[in-house]
Amino acid sequence: MSRTEKKVAQLALDNPAVVSEMTIKELAAASNVSTATISRFVKRMNYANYREFTMALAHTAAAMTPQQSSFPELAEGDSLATIANKTFRFSVNSLRATNDALNEDDLARAVLKIINAKTLAFFGLGGSSIAALDGYHKFLRTSLNVVYHPDYDIQLMQAAKMTADDCAIVISHSGRNHETLQIVRELTRNGVAIIVITSYSGSELAQAAAVTFLSLTDEVKYRSEGMYSLISQLTILDSLFMMTVLRISSRTQPVLTRVRDVIEHTRDES
Amino acid sequence: MSRTEKKVAQLALDNPAVVSEMTIKELAAASNVSTATISRFVKRMNYANYREFTMALAHTAAAMTPQQSSFPELAEGDSLATIANKTFRFSVNSLRATNDALNEDDLARAVLKIINAKTLAFFGLGGSSIAALDGYHKFLRTSLNVVYHPDYDIQLMQAAKMTADDCAIVISHSGRNHETLQIVRELTRNGVAIIVITSYSGSELAQAAAVTFLSLTDEVKYRSEGMYSLISQLTILDSLFMMTVLRISSRTQPVLTRVRDVIEHTRDES
DNA sequence: CATTATATGAAAAGAAGTTTCACATTTCAA
DNA sequence: TTGAAATGTGAAACTTCTTTTCATATAATG
Known part of the structure; x- marks a missing residue:
């Protein structure tokens, strides 16, 4: 040119x-x-x-x-409806950013580890315990053997019990939480396949992982990031769940009934 | 013309x-x-x-x-990346639909009840316990007196203890769960202000509420709705949280520092 | 240093869009 | 019903915009 x-x-x-x-x-x-x-x-x-x-x-x-108008900073005179709108907009932007950061390769490796795991355990403390609980709740509906407990000590004991045949999904927004890192060290020592969901790719946590998924928010500075990364974390887990169910059912069933199967397995009356 | x-x-x-x-x-x-x-x-x-x-x-x-392409049905030949994309797209659509269903009036009434409550309790069972836990976790960061316990029996006891001075946020996707309705009846008997987050406006649950927020998904038929309504529920809670914090801090502090305050109060290192 | 290839703008040519003008249709009052 | 005024319409003139041509300048190459 x-x-x-x-x-x-x-x-x-x-x-x-x-x-x-x-x-x-x-x-x-x-x-x-x-x-x-x-x-x-x-x-x-x-x-x-x-x-x-x-x-x-x-x-x-x-x-x-x-994109330009996608930094809905809460301003002084905002009405309640405006605050709500901006909150929703921010969630949507976070989801978009997170989705853009995903790639086929990581997804494939993660799903492979999940469906081949003898035990699938979720780890998450503090704010991330909610995402871990959600992951546990979702994967309970599959035929996999899943484990999660909110208490740190029990999570640590669980980590100590796991082997190279197992898979761990570790969730931490910052990737710097000491207790979470303690769990990861235990998992690493035992050779457990670790899938990490975090917001910072450079963290020690991300280093230890076999596969890392980033839960992003598109505006980091002025916000409490932890709040919005939760939604991204949940949707990453959701994606993994959908892929896993489709893969597991494809082993035994004709393709046509699979999607319907996902629905049946995930009906929730609460 | x-x-x-x-x-x-x-x-x-x-x-x-x-x-x-x-x-x-x-x-x-x-x-x-x-x-x-x-x-x-x-x-x-x-x-x-x-x-x-x-x-x-x-x-x-x-x-x-x-709008036209917003029903991302999972199809047979979808790659993993496509499944993930559709999952994210679906979440985004659910958020949009939920946001559109909100109105200023309901928000104002809800926030008023929340900030005037002597105790703010969250109720949710099964899949909705995750949203309830998240709400509890968020509002813990405020000066409000918040309560939540995952166990049904304890939730019921908590409901029995509450009075007309308190506020309850009840979350249920279908609005038909028996245990949840039991809790709501107890709350109603005690004259507790009830804020409901559900996906069906016609449910008995919605009837009992002082304010109802709808967590919508824009495509209901072929899907496990419960999974996507969770994200809408979380963002409704998030909106309520943001509004509440801004309102509470405005009582005591100059407006300019408020937004910054929200950030400080919600920092999350996990 | 000459030669070829490439880039550029002025101006001509070609399209696209607007306005004018004459005619047709409709509206309305007598 | 009829004629005058108002409105609507298309052909063609006109204006403006875009493309192509052509001559010239600049850079690349042997």
């Missing part, structure tokens, strides 16, 4: 919303190149004509706008 | 995506009117020119598309 074309591209990428409204003349004037160059440029970019190009820009701009 | 203009409008509304890509000539041909008429028509619609009109169409088309 040549220098002049870069100027145009930069302008378009910087504020697609504005450029998408411009005529080719205006854009030419704004970027100090001729209309001819722009016309050629958009064709090089595989758009049929300038109009198609601006349409595409408008689309990306529309797709980006929610 | 004249007859010819209606033809154009109809065409544009029926498939905005297609029309937004058309030139004025093509649209003229497609709707059997002259280009002049269309040009006048878009001006009557308060668009500066035809180009602006097509842009607007493209926008509405873009806004409509995600």
Whole structure:
């Protein structure tokens, strides 16, 4: 791409919303190149004509706008409905970010470890105990042998009992909680396959894991992250659960009934 | 609006995506009117020119598309990543539906009852115990006097102890669980203010409530709804929590430090 | 250093969109 | 019912926008 074309591209990428409204003349004037160059440029970019190009820009701009406005900081004059809206919006953004960070490879390895485990144990303390409890509750509905107890000492004892045939799902927002790390060291010593769900990939916890899933929030600074990562953690567990059930049932049953099977296994009347 | 203009409008509304890509000539041909008429028509619609009109169409088309594709049914050949994506998408849709069902009035009444309660107790059994636990965990961080115990018998005893000065948040997906209803009857007898989070507005549970919040999923038929309503329940609780903290701190502190305060109060290192 | 390839803008050519104007249709009052 | 005024419409002129051509400049290559 040549220098002049870069100027145009930069302008378009910087504020697609504005450029998408411009005529080719205006854009030419704004970027100090001729209309001819722009016309050629958009064709090089595989758009049929300038109009198609601006349409595409408008689309990306529309797709980006929610991102820009996706830091719903609670402001002074917010009504209750606004606070609720922002809370929901923030949850949605967290889910999106978490989803984007997932990859097929990790999922495949995690599911393999889960369905081959003699025992599947959940570990989580403090705020993360809720996610661990949810994971336990979900996987109870499968044929797997699952274990979870909210008490730290019992979790530690459970970790000590486990072997290389087992699988542990460890949840911790920060990845720095001492008790959680103690459990992980015990698990590592016993050669247990560890699947970690945390928000920080650099933590010691993430290092020890065979597979790490990141529960992200798209705005970390001004917020109590722990609150929003919970929802991401739950949905990661949910994904693992769905995949596991589909895989387990596929061993024994024709494919067509599998999805229905998931539903039956997960009916909840509470 | 004249007859010819209606033809154009109809065409544009029926498939905005297609029309937004058309030139004025093509649209003229497609709707059997002259280009002049269309040009006048878009001006009557308060668009500066035809180009602006097509842009607007493209926008509405873009806004409509995600709605159409928002029922991510798990299909036979789905890869693991696809299963995960659909799970996340479904969670997002559930949150959106739940958010849309909220209204300022209910929120205001709920927050009032919460901050004036001498004791705030959470009730939830089975799958909903997770949401109840999360609510308890969140509100522990406030100055309120909060109570929750996973055991049914203890929940029932707790309900028996409560008075008209207290507030109960009862969570149940179906709203039909017998034990939960037993608790609610006890609460009602004692005149306790009841806030209900459930997925079915018609349930007996919802009838007994002072305020009902609906945790919705936008596709009910083919799914295990309980799983997705959990995330909606959590975010409703989260909203209530945020509103409560902001309200409580506003009694004693200047407004500017409030938001910061929320963050401090909710830091979570687990 | 000459030669070829590539990039660029001015201007011509071609499309797209708008306005004008003449004619048709409808509305409304007599 | 009828004629005048108002409104709606398309063809064509006109304007504006976009693309292509062509001559020139710049960079790359042997």
